[in-house]
Amino acid sequence: MKKTESNNLLNLHGIKFYRSGTPILDGIDFQINSGEHWVLLGRNGAGKTTLVNLIYGSVWPTAGRINLFGETFGETPLQILRNKIGILDSSQQESALQKSLTVYDVLLTGFFHTIGFYRESNAWEEKEAERILEENGFGAKRNQLFRTLSSGEKKKILFLRAMCTSPEFVILDEPCSGLDLTAREEFIDFLDEYKKNRNFTSIYITHRIDEIPPFYEHAALLKSGKILFSGEIKEAFSSARLSDLYDRKVEAENRNGTWVAVTERK
Known part of the structure; x- marks a missing residue:
């Protein structure tokens, strides 16, 4: 394995991705240091997913280089890197989960890094899940069937599933999608409480600033496959930058740890 000289946890260098000749990502340079929590904010279709x-290794860049945990993609077996990543992608995970799985079963699959059961669990994994x-x-x-949980409860279990192996890096892809206001706020409170006594690095993908947990202090703004800005969240959420991102006048306010977007109606 060839290690990079950088101490950053994640480095994206000149990333380009084309689909059928159309650029989806165009020249992405981005990095995350260990222990940081980043928001990736962009409108639908910006290239977030x-x-x-690319970061998880599900697709390969057309051009550019990805370094993760000091290793270079293409020079290290992907599964070695994936074993250090926790991911919550409910849009795919919920539909792929076997319908007969209980809450306990779903959490237990997190130790396997699979969606379903493809091997026997061991005693330590079972005790940890409990x-x-x-x-x-x-x-x-x-022992309740996972599919019978409320939407908010499902998100919490999928998050715990992502965290059960104490991953070094956590990807939360649109975790609040499909939640009503109460469930969304309960989920964000759940994340905030969980974070208080644990150290990990994460990236939180969303298109809404009011879904961002209060402990996120960095943000990257993605528009039409390009990074408009990356840095401190207070700088990212300036009126000029958010207005550019959303193509309309936007003012951002932080009210007791919650970001709120105020727009002008046409």
Whole structure:
């Protein structure tokens, strides 16, 4: 394995991605340091999901280089890198999960880095799954079918599933999609409480600034496959930058840790 000289956890260098000759990502340079929490903010179709798929190794860049955990993609077996990543992508995970899985089963699959059961669990994994459910208020729902949970509960279990192996890097891809206001706020509170006693690095992908947990302090703005800005979240959320990102006048306010976007109606 060839290690990079950088101490950054993630480095994207000159990333380009074309689909059928159309540029989806065009010249992405971006980096995340260990222990940082980043928001990737962009409108629908900006290229956010493609960028996530590149970071996870689901697709390969047309041009450019990806370094993760000091290793260069293409020079290190991807599974070695994926084993250090936790991912919550409910749009794909919920539909792919086997319908007969209980809450306990779904959490247990996180130790396998698979969506379903493809091997026997061991005693340590089973004990850990029990502990995680109990510590996070889901002990009583252990044997309930996952598909019968509320939307908010499903998101929480999928997050715990992503975190069960204590990954070094966590990807949260549109985690609040499909949640009503109450469920969304409960999920964000759940993330914020979970973070208080744990150290990890993460990237949170969204198109709404009011869905961002309060502990996120960095942001990258993605528009039409290009990074408009990356840096401190307060700088990213200036009126000029957000107005450019959304193509309309936007003012951002932080109200007790919650970002709020104020727009002018036409």
